[in-house]
Amino acid sequence: MDDLARFCCLNSQCPEHGKRGAGNLSVVAGSVNKKARRMLRCQACKARFSERKGTPLFDSRLPSGKVESVLEHIAEGCGVRQTGRLCKVDRGTVGRLSRIAGDHSHDLHDELVAISPPHARSPIR
C-alpha cells in the first residue's frame, strides 16, 4: 500500500506542509479499521490526521459510494432537493456534502492552476 505520495501534511505550521510525495508521511500502526480508514503521521511535525481529512468523506456516516453518488448528481446539474430524492439522502446532507466538496475543489484549483481569472471571492481584483 504505497499510495502515500498522493497525501501531504495538513499542518500549516509544518515545513513539509502541502508537499506531496516528500516521504514524511507514514501510516500509524494499527489504525486501519474495518472501513479501511487510515491515520497518517507526519515525521517532520509529528501531527496525525485521517487520510480523509478535508474531503467530503471525512467524518461522514454515509457509505462512500452514496457520497460519490450524491456528488455525481450535483456535478451533473441536479438540484439539492432532486439529488436528495434520487439518492435517498436528506437535502441538508446534500447541501453539506456540496459545500465541503466545493471548498475541497477550490483548494485543489488553487494548488494546480498557476493563474485564475478574478471573481467575486478573489482577494485581488
Ligand SMILES: [Zn+2]
Ligand atoms: Zn507535518
